[in-house]
Amino acid sequence: DSGVTQTPKHLITATGQRVTLRCSPRSGDLSVYWYQQSLDQGLQFLIQYYNGEERAKGNILERFSAQQFPDLHSELNLSSLELGDSALYFCASSVGEQNYGYTFGSGTRLTVV
């Protein structure tokens, strides 16, 4: 157990629907990062939050949004889902903005049918 908790582990939904993925960082970690990993692909950075504020944005679609709450958990919202959104979505956390390492959660596997 890495200490980073992601729920749900698996999600199957239809095209056009909206889903919410949840991430609880390791205790004491203030930064949360979201990554998308499509089948046999690399890790694409989506967005980072630090202590409730957005810090960096990567290749995140306009249909996707995220936030980090006062208790530091984060949610990634995916709307108007398309077949191509099927992927593993990983959350990672680190202590601070300039902390070097971060730890990944076990991921949420999203399947859009």
Place this chain on the structure above:
Amino acid sequence: GENVEQHPSTLSVQEGDSAVIKCTYSDSASNYFPWYKQELGKRPQLIIDIRSNVGEKKDQRIAVTLNKTAKHFSLHITETQPEDSAVYFCAARRALGANNLFFGTGTRLTVIP
């Protein structure tokens, strides 16, 4: 932003042989270079990292080298074992600004018993 290239995309070695994976990065301001191992369907796990003020780091059978001038870094695994079979990702982080990691595209390593 940072661009990380990784080679080869697949690598097969005989058990006991060495494996080398190479990465290049584009941003000379990057100062942190971790390597992650991802087994099938699991989360990426940090196996070793190196900072820009160090040229080489070793941890048992794993070593990483960094050439700042050439902007490339490499992962070396000696005496490979079947359990080393996985996808390996290199990454780079910039010294200033957002501290999200930029990942390479991954190398699928297969160790043949």
